[in-house]
Amino acid sequence: MKPCPLIFRPIFKPRIWGGRKIHTRFDKPLPPGENFGESWELADLEDDQSVVASGPHQGRTLRELVVEWGDQLLGGIALFEGRFPLLIKYLDAREHLSVQVHPDAKLAAQLGGTVRVKNEAWMVIDAEPDGCIYRGLVDGVTPDQFSKALSDGGVEKLLKRIPVRAGDAYYLPSGTIHALGGGVLVAEVQTPSDTTYRVYDWDRVDAATGKPRELHIDRAMQCINFGDQTIDGEERSHVASVWTTITRLVTCESFIIERVRMVEGLDQDIPYKQLVVWMVLEGRATITWDNGQSRLDVGKGDTVLIPAGANDCRLQTETDCVWLEVTVPGSAQSE
Secondary structure: OOOOOOEOOEEEEEEEEOOOOOHHHOOOOOOHHHHEEEEEEOOOOOOOEEEEOOOOOOOOOOOHHHHHOOOHOOOOOEEOEEEEEEEEEEEEEOOOEEEEOOOOOHHHHHHEEEEEOOOOEEEEEEEEEOOOOEEEEEEOOHHHHHHHHHHHOOHHHHHHEEEEOOEEEEEEEOOOOOOEEOOEEEEEEEEEOOOOOOEEEEOOOOOOOOOOOOOHOOOOOOOOHOOOOOOOOOEEEEEEEEOOEEEEEEOOOOOEEEEEEEOOOOEEOOOOOOOOOEEEEEOEEEEOOOOEEEEEEEEEEOOEEEOOOOOOEEEEEOOEEEEEEEEEEOOOOOO
């Protein structure tokens, strides 16, 4: 069967810092009782594989489709160390996440195994009035100063605290120390890596064990960028028409993220000849193909994978819609 648009079953991750907003905001079927910090929407990792939720490919994994469809899925872009090049998530931080960092390409290569570069970006969907993120170090912080702060409990004052609100977007390249603040819900786009080194966890105790969570201070200190804290890639651009508004949010070597608004009643071809992911934040729409014989209904909370070879698709919006559109640099362009 030829490539077509797909929605995958979310993979829910209980987290000590998580909440229930993934359900209340997007009506995702979280199991009762637990707090869930993450919903993995698209994943191709050793221990986590997204599975098609419905349609003719129901039950198949993303890995199987990557192997079978090849360029018909990817549109000529390279795999990321043999894997689908994106990991797509929602994060719900009821409490602060740990202060953490991810390895750059040089260190990941040295460590080997499943250690991979993790460039990521956060798009704020909802934030409480005092919501924030921590990203990067205060200018001039040295490794010795940071190590001392770890010992005497003064880490927070060395981090750049950024107040956030819905609609903000932040790029977090590997090597950037960071933490998502409590009360913030984000969409996360990243390279396919689950390598995270915790350096500080707010003196939190895991109720399940009665102990603090493991820290990875030695590895984290190897990863942290203590140099220039300037981060490029967040320059915004804006294109508007009668039917559509497109705002560029993040541009980096690993992905491009745009916020798309489309009005109710739109009926048009989907013009892409490239891999595209839509994270639907608002609205309802229908995608049809095979001359209208096949269809996929999409709505708030759905993450839609549109393969490069799905080239006879048409979009009809039932309401005003908003989604994040994710592409990978180097793929073919729209017609």
